[in-house]
Amino acid sequence: MMIDIDLLLTWGATYKKVQHDEIIFHEGGCANFYYQVVSGSVRWVSINEEGREFIQLMVEKGESFGELPLFDDGCYAATAIAEEDTVIIRLHKSNFLQLLKDNPDIHFAFTRLLTERMRFKFLTIRELAYYSPEHRIRTLLTYFRKHHKHTCPVCHQIKLTRQQIADMTGLRVETVIRAMRHLHDKGELVIEKGKVYSLEK
Amino acid sequence: MMIDIDLLLTWGATYKKVQHDEIIFHEGGCANFYYQVVSGSVRWVSINEEGREFIQLMVEKGESFGELPLFDDGCYAATAIAEEDTVIIRLHKSNFLQLLKDNPDIHFAFTRLLTERMRFKFLTIRELAYYSPEHRIRTLLTYFRKHHKHTCPVCHQIKLTRQQIADMTGLRVETVIRAMRHLHDKGELVIEKGKVYSLEK
DNA sequence: GGGCCTTTATGATTGGAGTCATAAATGGGG
DNA sequence: CCCCATTTATGACTCCAATCATAAAGGCCC
Numbered sequence: 001m002m003i004d005i006d007l008l009l010t011w012g013a014t015y016k017k018v019q020h021d022e023i024i025f026h027e028g029g030c031a032n033f034y035y036q037v038v039s040g041s042v043r044w045v046s047i048n049e050e051g052r053e054f055i056q057l058m059v060e061k062g063e064s065f066g067e068l069p070l071f072d073d074g075c076y077a078a079t080a081i082a083e084e085d086t087v088i089i090r091l092h093k094s095n096f097l098q099l100l101k102d103n104p105d106i107h108f109a110f111t112r113l114l115t116e117r118m119r120f121k122f123l124t125i126r127e128l129a130y131y132s133p134e135h136r137i138r139t140l141l142t143y144f145r146k147h148h149k150h151t152c153p154v155c156h157q158i159k160l161t162r163q164q165i166a167d168m169t170g171l172r173v174e175t176v177i178r179a180m181r182h183l184h185d186k187g188e189l190v191i192e193k194g195k196v197y198s199l200e201k
Numbered sequence: 202m203m204i205d206i207d208l209l210l211t212w213g214a215t216y217k218k219v220q221h222d223e224i225i226f227h228e229g230g231c232a233n234f235y236y237q238v239v240s241g242s243v244r245w246v247s248i249n250e251e252g253r254e255f256i257q258l259m260v261e262k263g264e265s266f267g268e269l270p271l272f273d274d275g276c277y278a279a280t281a282i283a284e285e286d287t288v289i290i291r292l293h294k295s296n297f298l299q300l301l302k303d304n305p306d307i308h309f310a311f312t313r314l315l316t317e318r319m320r321f322k323f324l325t326i327r328e329l330a331y332y333s334p335e336h337r338i339r340t341l342l343t344y345f346r347k348h349h350k351h352t353c354p355v356c357h358q359i360k361l362t363r364q365q366i367a368d369m370t371g372l373r374v375e376t377v378i379r380a381m382r383h384l385h386d387k388g389e390l391v392i393e394k395g396k397v398y399s400l401e402k
Numbered sequence: 403g404g405g406c407c408t409t410t411a412t413g414a415t416t417g418g419a420g421t422c423a424t425a426a427a428t429g430g431g432g
Numbered sequence: 433c434c435c436c437a438t439t440t441a442t443g444a445c446t447c448c449a450a451t452c453a454t455a456a457a458g459g460c461c462c
Contacts, residue, residue, distance in 0.1 A: 046323065046326070046327040046330075048327070048331045048332075052331055054326065054327055054330045054331065056323060056326065068316050068319060068320065071309070071312050071313050071316045072313045072316045072317060074316075074320065077319070077320050077323045078323060101305065104302065104305065104308075107305075107308065107309075107312070108272070108308075110312065111272050111308070111311065111312055111315065112272050112273045114312065114315045114316070114319065115269050115272045115273045115275075115315070116273060117319065118269060118278070118315065118318065118319060118322065119269065119275065119278050121319065121322035121323075121326065122247065122257060122278045122279060122322075124326055125247070125255065125257065125322065125325055125326060125329065126247040126249070126255055128326065128329035128330060128371065129247075129255045129329055129370075129371030130249045130253055130255065130371060131249075132418090132419095133418095133419075161438090161439065161440090162439075162440065163439080169330075170329065170330030170331065171419080171420095172419075172420060172421080173439090173440085174419090174420080174421085174422095174440095174441085174442085175418095175419060175420075177439095177440060177441060177442090178419095178441090178442085181441080181442095333448095334448095334449075362408090362409065362410090363409075363410065364409080372449080372450090373449075373450060373451080374409090374410085375410095375411085375412085375449090375450080375451085376448095376449055376450075378409095378410060378411060378412085379411085379412085379449095382411080382412095
């Protein structure tokens, strides 16, 4: 889901550059903007008291983020951090809402986006609640392959570190490494040169 | 979130009675209807291979459920089961979508509903990923108290069995019982006559 | 009140992910 | 090509929730 950049600009949107690991907004913060990634990527994380991150969503080029509070006047549900040097475009809340009112099709597209993300949440919760580390990892990687996120379509390499996988499955790095080794031994996963791995089938 | 019943009826909605534990629709099933609870309550669950349920959402009188596939042409993300003898009202998908197009305010209300539920999902995932049984239970009960669901406003009793709490936190009954006893011992919870319990503050 | 089913309670044991420590491999930059 | 930060790898040990078994308490209908 993305809104045409030219359309956003006519509504007064502005570009912003953020560097690697820079925080775009904090969980609980007051929401004033609609955000969209122009280039680069953003991770949307919940952080607990000990500083551990759970990656709720990876937002890539052309995708929107931080929309929740725009609809219900609440605050940001998680913290947005640039995964790399990234360019974002942002639009003031009031303008965004008016834009949606003027363009019902865009509003419907947003509803669809929320719906898709909700499905992913259902899946994630199911995995966290009842499945083993191996199962969680397999499900996550399959999902990423399907949605062509962080994956190279030619070599099937999935560009996620073990730490990132851990932060998306609620596991520890060591557990992810061990579980992936085991999946590799069972032939369900291909790991080459340590860091490079691709999912079978 | 609920749509006015008279309005639904003018669009051709029909009532349906379902008995306790009757399945309304299955996860993965093809979606044809918008649903709303008229009286009673419905649990919306993910079921794994061993038959264990995770309660994704408790849907009470006046609330809608099963809307996800209406927006993205997918299938039901979970299974809906009547928690008690329940009356539901349902409207064909095509009529529902036209109703939304004709009433932008209702569409906005739905977006807000999705937003609220998404926030709850963020919270749930965070708890499942990183917190202890006691913390999960406390957070869940606090949430239920706030949203006046399954709670008696006079006596502060929360009408959930230990099994239901277990099915909403990904724990086993025994663990829930032990953790709640411990919370009671620490004074964070009041348990009377075994089954009756209320949350402090 | 007695019978019966559901829910709550508690103890003993086990398995598996977390934790900590340490080392090896990888890759980018000068 | 070598250096150094990051990422991956592996072993030993701990701890806590799941599991299994069994019992007690509540609620409800006849």
